Amino acid sequence: MSAALILRGLVKEYVRGKRVLDGISLAFDPAGxxxxxxxxxxxxxxxxxxxxxxxxxxxxxxxxxxxxxxxxKGRALREARRQIGMVFQEYNLVERLTVMENLLSGRLGYVxxxxxxxxxxxxxxxxxxxxxxxxxxxxxxxxxRADALSGGQRQRVGIARAVMQNPKLLLADEPTSSxxxxxxxxxxxxxxxxGRQHSIPVIVNMHDVELARRFADRIIGMSGGRVVFDxxxxxxxxxxxxxxxxxxxxLH
Amino acid sequence: MAALSTAAGRxxxxxxxxxxxxxxxxxxxxxxxxxRLDFSWPRFVTGLDNGAxxxxxxxxxRVAQPDSLLQGLTESLEIAILASCIxxxxxxxxxxxxxxxxxxxxxxxxxxALIAATRSFHPVIVAIIFVKAVGFGALxxxxxxxxxxxxxxxxxxxxxxxxxxxxxxxxxxxxGAPFMNVITYGVMPQxxxxxxxxxxxQLDSNLRNSTMVGIVGAGxxxxxxxxxxxxxxxxxxxxxxLSIIAMIMVGEVLAAxxxxxxxxxxxxxxx
Numbered sequence: 336m337s338a339a340l341i342l343r344g345l346v347k348e349y350v351r352g353k354r355v356l357d358g359i360s361l362a363f364d365p366a367g368x369x370x371x372x373x374x375x376x377x378x379x380x381x382x383x384x385x386x387x388x389x390x391x392x393x394x395x396x397x398x399x400x401x402x403x404x405x406x407x408k409g410r411a412l413r414e415a416r417r418q419i420g421m422v423f424q425e426y427n428l429v430e431r432l433t434v435m436e437n438l439l440s441g442r443l444g445y446v447x448x449x450x451x452x453x454x455x456x457x458x459x460x461x462x463x464x465x466x467x468x469x470x471x472x473x474x475x476x477x478x479x480r481a482d483a484l485s486g487g488q489r490q491r492v493g494i495a496r497a498v499m500q501n502p503k504l505l506l507a508d509e510p511t512s513s514x515x516x517x518x519x520x521x522x523x524x525x526x527x528x529x530g531r532q533h534s535i536p537v538i539v540n541m542h543d544v545e546l547a548r549r550f551a552d553r554i555i556g557m558s559g560g561r562v563v564f565d566x567x568x569x570x571x572x573x574x575x576x577x578x579x580x581x582x583x584x585x586l587h
Numbered sequence: 588m589a590a591l592s593t594a595a596g597r598x599x600x601x602x603x604x605x606x607x608x609x610x611x612x613x614x615x616x617x618x619x620x621x622x623r624l625d626f627s628w629p630r631f632v633t634g635l636d637n638g639a640x641x642x643x644x645x646x647x648x649r650v651a652q653p654d655s656l657l658q659g660l661t662e663s664l665e666i667a668i669l670a671s672c673i674x675x676x677x678x679x680x681x682x683x684x685x686x687x688x689x690x691x692x693x694x695x696x697x698x699x700a701l702i703a704a705t706r707s708f709h710p711v712i713v714a715i716i717f718v719k720a721v722g723f724g725a726l727x728x729x730x731x732x733x734x735x736x737x738x739x740x741x742x743x744x745x746x747x748x749x750x751x752x753x754x755x756x757x758x759x760x761x762x763g764a765p766f767m768n769v770i771t772y773g774v775m776p777q778x779x780x781x782x783x784x785x786x787x788x789q790l791d792s793n794l795r796n797s798t799m800v801g802i803v804g805a806g807x808x809x810x811x812x813x814x815x816x817x818x819x820x821x822x823x824x825x826x827x828x829l830s831i832i833a834m835i836m837v838g839e840v841l842a843a844x845x846x847x848x849x850x851x852x853x854x855x856x857x858x
Contacts, residue, residue, distance in 0.1 A: 387761055389757060389760065389761060410765075413763040413764070413765060414763060415763070416760075416761060416762065416763035417762065417763035418763075419761070420761075420762075421758070421761045423754065423757075423758060425754055427754040427755055427757060427758035428755070428758070429755045429758075429759070429772055429773065429776050429777075430755070430776075430777075431776040431777065431779075431780075432772070432776050436772075440758075440759055440762065440764070440772045441762050442762075443759060443762050443763075443764035443765075443768040443769075443772060444762050444763030444764050444765075444768075446768070448765065448767035448768055448771065451767075451768045451771055451772070452771050493758075496758075496762070500762055500763070
């Protein structure tokens with residue numbers, strides 16, 4: 336299988352000389368769920384946001400869709416972003432718009448400005464949106480305002496919005512950190528299901544190691560801006576976790 | 588840290604010395620300024636007496652020139668509504684350009700400078716300039732009030748945009764949406780309600796200002812009022828003032844209706 340995403344020597348310095356990402360090189364298969372774990376501030380979120388260029392990398396290559404997207408600008412960058420769906424920790428829905436409008440905003444990379452303003456999306460997009468609503472378990476909520484939903488419901492909308500883009504890659508930045516344990520499991524299951532159904536890789540940032548073990552096919556452990564573990568969940572022993580997070584008392 | 592645990596260190600809510608000094612200085616200045624402005628008690632009493640006589644001549648109100656009054660009122664209304672529409676339309680892009688959290692410095696600084704400049708002058712002063720430029724009449728009045736509207740709405744709109752949650756904007760950007768779509772879906776829903784509030788406030792303000800620009804020849808009821816005043820037709824003046832009050836109240840109802848249409852709770856704005 337050729338890789339869906341390759342990172343080569345990815346570096347990010349927010350402050351000159353202080354590397355948050357210290358030369359990350361990784362390859363991701365076109366299927367399966369990868370969980371990125373590590374202590375707060377170690378660059379997990381930065382890593383994900385460099386991929387869709389919400390954060391500008393300082394150096395390195397991001398090979399996606401057959402080309403390096405790191406230096407892209409303007410229209411080319413937007414076309415690359417259309418292919419990458421992102422789910423956020425705080426859902427990042429447009430609170431005042433309805434669920435349907437939030438879903439359709441996933442298509443904003445394809446719809447011209449005046450049509451978007453008038454809410455004239457192609458019928459097939461609207462049909463797909465309704466189908467997706469059913470799939471994520473939010474049937475009947477199409478006209479509810481986003482701020483009237485619970486956290487779990489909002490994240491489902493967030494996932495559906497990302498899927499509306501028909502992406503080749505799904506990124507999730509701590510998607511369950513604001514959710515209760517049961518809802519977290521449901522959301523992880525939904526993302527894994529989406530990845531399988533659309534045959535796209537899913538890369539998830541998370542804090543919950545047990546959740547990562549349960550759902551991910553591959554775990555990447557980061558510490559100090561570097562990858563210190565890269566393998567199957569079974570390889571995630573206590574010693575490895577100590578290397579990643581430091582300290583012992585939290586393990587027992 | 589030791590100070591926290593002793594009794595002496597535990598005084599709360601003590602007013603600062605500098606605040607007290609400030610108040611005293613302010614009181615001293617007020618007294619001094621009153622003295623300089625020839626504000627004396629006898630003058631005040633005479634003024635009250637003159638005021639009472641003047642007021643008596645205004646009653647009963649008499650519509651001396653109905654045509655002139657009606658024409659003046661309609662012109663004021665037209666000036667106010669046209670100036671508000673044009674001003675609102677212009678202040679949208681200008682306010683957007685002035686938002687520092689969305690725009691690069693080369694866009695936001697000129698926009699902010701423009702807004703600051705338009706806010707510096709009272710509408711009447713701007714009206715004088717417009718009368719010089721485009722001649723007497725309603726066009727000058729509209730121009731003056733457009734300038735004022737852009738300044739007011741533009742500033743508040745820019746500030747409202749600077750307070751939005753950028754998370755929503757980030758999510759829309761991440762879908763590959765072009766700039767205008769990011770604005771329409773990520774920014775506008777967050778500020779549209781407040782924008783409508785500013786716009787209706789400015790409509791009301793323009794109604795009041797439109798009665799005034801006529802005094803310098805820029806159209807509207809102000810001209811009628813001023814000439815009635817100069818002819819000592821005080822009862823006509825009273826009639827004009829009452830009709831202005833009526834017009835403003837109509838404007839209030841209109842503004843409330845607009846707010847009701849656009850800001851219905853729970854309803855999506857553009858539906």
